Amino acid sequence: MGNYVPASPPLPLAVALQRATTASQNAFALGLQRAESAAAESRDQQLADRLTAMQQADDQRIADLAQAQDFLQQALNTLTEASNDLRTTLQTERDETQKSLDDNQKAIDKQTATQQKALDQLGTRLKDYQTRVDGLIALVKGDLPGTRFPWATGDIRRTINAQGWPPPPGWLLCDGGEVQIHSYPELSKYLGSLCGVATRAGYFVLPSRAQLAGNPWELAATAVQWWIRT
Numbered sequence: 001m002g003n004y005v006p007a008s009p010p011l012p013l014a015v016a017l018q019r020a021t022t023a024s025q026n027a028f029a030l031g032l033q034r035a036e037s038a039a040a041e042s043r044d045q046q047l048a049d050r051l052t053a054m055q056q057a058d059d060q061r062i063a064d065l066a067q068a069q070d071f072l073q074q075a076l077n078t079l080t081e082a083s084n085d086l087r088t089t090l091q092t093e094r095d096e097t098q099k100s101l102d103d104n105q106k107a108i109d110k111q112t113a114t115q116q117k118a119l120d121q122l123g124t125r126l127k128d129y130q131t132r133v134d135g136l137i138a139l140v141k142g143d144l145p146g147t148r149f150p151w152a153t154g155d156i157r158r159t160i161n162a163q164g165w166p167p168p169p170g171w172l173l174c175d176g177g178e179v180q181i182h183s184y185p186e187l188s189k190y191l192g193s194l195c196g197v198a199t200r201a202g203y204f205v206l207p208s209r210a211q212l213a214g215n216p217w218e219l220a221a222t223a224v225q226w227w228i229r230t
Contacts, residue, residue: 154190155229156212160221174226176208187230 151157156174172179172187178198181188188204196205212226213219 151229153186153229156207157227157229158212159225159227161223170230171227172206172230174207174209174212174228176210177206178203179206184230187228 151170157171172184176195178200181202181204184204191204191206193205195207195211198205207226207228209219209226213224218224
């Protein structure tokens with residue numbers, strides 16, 4: 001026969017109920033703990049997921065901002081280059097315009113100076129012509145008796161029927177001829193080119209009958225002659 005194990009005596013009802021209650025409470029507490037742990041894990045996972053999503057959104061926004069910044073920087077660089085090109089173009093045009101104005105002013109000044117020189121030359125020529133005219137008038141007036149005495153170089157004397165008055169030394173016939181300058185330097189200096197320009201070097205021109213005649217009769221009358229003092 002085997003060993004005999006006597007049966008445990010039945011537990012008292014109160015003890016059994018106490019144990020059952022304790023076991024049930026422990027099971028509930030364990031289930032509640034597990035449920036709370038699962039809920040906490042779920043909340044943590046949701047929070048982590050939300051944080052991850054927020055981080056991804058922030059990263060995307062940062063990337064978008066960086067891209068926008070790059071675009072703005074490129075636009076700014078383009079505008080800066082365009083501004084520099086425009087400034088350079090305007091400066092070049094302004095320099096060219098200023099150069100053109102300076103060149104025009106120089107041309108105007110040169111033209112003005114040329115015109116002024118021409119006017120001065122014309123004034124000088126007019127004065128020279130006036131001097132010649134005055135000289136011719138003086139020559140004509142000088143043929144009157146007693147105009148000036150003693151006779152001076154350049155004085156004119158008119159004679160009629162000069163056969164009785166052979167010209168003494170120091171007088172030349174006013175026939176418009178050419179005489180040598182070295183022979184009559186004072187008269188050459190006095191007349192200059194008043195009566196015309198000589199065709200030969202070293203000569204000057206004497207007054208002519210046409211320049212001295214006061215009227216056609218005197219010009220046609222061969223008896224009337226004019227003489228110039230050397």
